Amino acid sequence: MSLDRLAPAIFVLLWSTGWVVAKYAAIHSEPFTFLAIRFALSALAFLALCLVLRVQWPGRAVMWKAIYSGLFLHGFYLGGLWWAIANGVPAGISGIIAALQPLLTAMAAPLLIGERLQPVQKAGLALGFVGIAIAISPKL
Structure with missing residues (x-):
């Protein structure tokens, strides 16, 4: 390989x-x-x-x-x-916050550089957001 x-x-x-x-x-x-x-x-x-x-x-x-x-x-x-x-911020919480970085970048890209997301990219970000929501739901 x-x-x-x-x-x-x-x-x-x-x-x-x-x-x-x-x-x-x-x-x-x-x-x-x-x-x-x-x-x-x-x-x-x-x-x-x-x-x-x-x-x-x-x-x-x-x-x-x-x-x-x-x-x-x-x-x-x-x-x-x-x-x-x-x-003192728990590593898990900071990891979840960091996991939001691609979502925030994708939201800022159209405004800052005019880049539009393809449907498959939107689906991937939505799936990632669902994963983050599942990860933080016990803390809510």
Whole structure:
């Protein structure tokens, strides 16, 4: 099986374990320190992989887009999430709030960038919303 087929499963596994890691890391470390170390190690691993595979580096414009996207997506988003967990928000609740991100993005896209959703995308978001509603219903 190729890495292309395994990559989505690996991504979901790593992404979904983030809240468990955040909960236990908050006990032993300040969240921004932990994330800085985590991001630095990830960057080194990514750089090593790129060097081994001899990938072509993107141009300056693409590189800057990746940097500011990373700052917003991982710096602000994960930083805020980990800070909240470290300050007492349950990991499960923060996970549910984070699960709303695709829905909020889809609602904002037509207003901000004029992007319209296809029917299958709307169905997927509706299904995701139902899943979130089921997950939070015991807390209501």
